[in-house]
Amino acid sequence: MTSLHKPFTEFRLPPYLVLVIGVFCVSTASILIRLVQNEASALTIAAYRMVLSVLILFPLAWQKREEWLSLPHSSLKFIGLGGIFLALHFAFWISSLRFTSVTSSVVLVTTTPLWVALVSPLVLKEHPSARTWAGLTIGITGGVIVSLAQGCTWQAWALSCPDFASFFQGKAFLGNIMALIGAWMASGYMVVGRKVRAGLSLISYVFMVYAVSAFVLLIFAILAQEKILGFSPLTYVYLLGLAIIPQLLGHSSYNYALGYLPAAFVALTILLEPIGASLLAMAILREFPNTLEILGGLIILLGVGLTSLPAKK
Template identity: 30%
Template sequence: MNAMNKTKVPIPVFLLIGIVAISFSAIFVRWSEAPAAIIAMYRLLMTNVLMLPFLWNYRVEIAKVRWRDWLKTAISGIALGLHFLFWMDSLRFTTVASSTAILTLEPIFVLFGAFLLYGQRTSRHALIAMCVAIAGAVCIGWGDFQFSGIALKGDMLSLLGTLAVALHMLLGKSIREHMSAFVYSFFVFLFAGLVLAVTNVYSGVSFTDYVPKEWGIFLLLAIVPTVFGHYVFNWLLKYMKASSVSMTVLGEPLGASILAYFILGETITTVQLLAGCVLLVGVGMFLRSNEKK
């Protein structure tokens, strides 16, 4: 996996791969009937199993990791685990479009946090582009928003998950300055998975009473949106600002909504498609203004 660091493939290719990969996450979760915490736990721990054969190659780096970085990595992992827990659970109560549209608030939280923690400033053009992209993303899910009952509960869970992943992204930017993507990702996934395991023990849910279909979904979640999605974004944190990586994640509402239309039979309107185009234009404008060539 460290070969990715030496690749000459343009950064936008990896951005596209990551966006498409995480767009499948909501689809796989909707297919599963297992508790959200179980889905998230096995998603992460199965990813660790897939990465384990390569871990020995990083033994020298692991031995040199400072305790402060271990602490940051643990907190980042806990935040990621809470993100998966809250967001996956939100899909039980609201639509894919609505839940993923709320995730579009992530860049705002990341941008604000990056200013407070690292003193990073953003140009006026980038801020305007962010507003354009977020407006497009919100419009994708606006028709599905409901401000009462079960749907509201789902939207609030998605918001909590967004706050958690913003913290994870900010910590990741700091750690990735001097830690490889592989080591950071492996232990972040491990800490997140262990937190979810403790949650499942406390809740008293079964760890094994699932049909083969569920185990297949867990594995798909580990391979597609985690390895090809979150791992790729962790790698990009060294080469891009955290706010830029967060902005690219805004492609998920559009990707997830399109996939939900073809796979789950959820509706998608002309307005949502036009909003998706606005979203993509906004993201492109933001990356052009916020990142150096």
Template identity: 25%
Template sequence: MKSHTPPVPVPVLMLVGITAISFSSIFIKWSAAPVSIQGMYRLFFTSLLMLPFARPYTGSAARLKRSDWLLLLASGTMLALHFLLWMGSLRYTSVASSTMILALEPLFIMIGAYVWYKERTPSSALLGLGIALAGIGLIGWGDVGLSSDNLKGDLLSLGGTAAVAGHLLIGQKLAKRMPSYLYSLTVFAAAALVFAAYNLLMGIPFFDYPPREWGIFALLAVVPTVFGHVLFNWLLQFVSAATVSMNILGEPVGSSILAFLLLGERLGALQWSGGLLVIGGLAYYLYIEGRNRRSRA
């Protein structure tokens, strides 16, 4: 149980973060650059923005053990994998389907927390996750009716969801013994380096992009990353990874509204039904988890 609280109420901070990350899929859809380039510059520019404010944390960085640096590299690798898979999914399926599948993050958090931290989930909460999984099945079934590419996008989003859960679980462990700002900066830099190595190996050009693309790279760094991921990493000091993962309940709603307004995307009845089941099931799961935490406290 956390013994301190942030200076601004958690719900307000979560709302800011949800609004920011809802723009992520829109910027990705607007870009014609390879997703690995988008991810690399998104994280590289974010690291550059954060670097001037990192001086107070040099002492903390010097005190980190070798095992901590290895965990930071692992967390950065998982974050890069998340972006590669999830951003790639938007090439094949709709914003709504991709972000609704991303909402399964608490399921992977639950599995990882049980395996790594021996945290058990009450059976009553599992009912909510079962409902959410049924919703994912409906989304996938509806997307199959559209094209096989849509199903491919759904699977990529599912893989990206598992990766970001791993990133968050590692972050929960590291946030207890290092400043969140230092954690975010080093993880983003590590993920950018992973992307750079990937692009180099795949022969993807680093610089041959028009000014419009560079503008999108900058927007991806400032809006969803700084005001989304950095904020959520900071919140790990005060709340659990499962609580931070509540942001995924709002992202599908915000992203779907923006996709309708800015991209003209529309969903069929099966996708909407599946999305409602996902959000409803996860809301129930998080409610039960929160009630049990308060009971234990």
């Protein structure tokens, strides 16, 4: 199987610029999901997101059918595994938004770079640099601070938090666990993507992975007897937006970057998503960040910025 070599010939955009665009687009996902979750279940939302993405991609993917129809069986197995990871990621993460806040859910699911960095040396033989580990540590610290902001407050210049046991009670805890599982599934998806993406054009790779994910999610929704049709026109508009903006533009940007950049670094940029999501939640949902959330966001920016600095020659 072809992996981790010069990517399939295609018009090349600067991967760092593509990542910036991807972060902005993916940040819209939690907002769009919150706007439709009163009508559609988590599985239905995830299934629509992927099915619509595949339908939109099909005309472009069909032009490259010789590439993806001639792939060896070994490559197809990894692509299938990536699609399953992606389906489970969406199923768990979108479900988490019913039980916990946008910020908590997004922060926990964006612990993905930690798991990618731990797995990459074993699976991809990519060893993160000392600077990457430092940036990752700083970024994850910022994420933890944002998470604590959901249950802690500043009182008389001191941090006041509820008893430790209270973090493991109620619906919020269930939502947080779902978001964390979503992070583990996203890690598997990114590692597989780094292993396979380098030998395929972007269109062929994302079409096949998204198609597997769409099939799995649709089967899940049907078996769970979820409502699939009969939504309001505005809900269908939001679902289409979910497919176009965070999926086709956002996730595909990450997949593009995986053809050129180490998986750990691409995963690290996902830590910027809580910042974008919180800003959008403030503007659209009127959910305003508190002091700890702002502090955590600034620390996340510091961590990503440290890792993004050019290496000294």
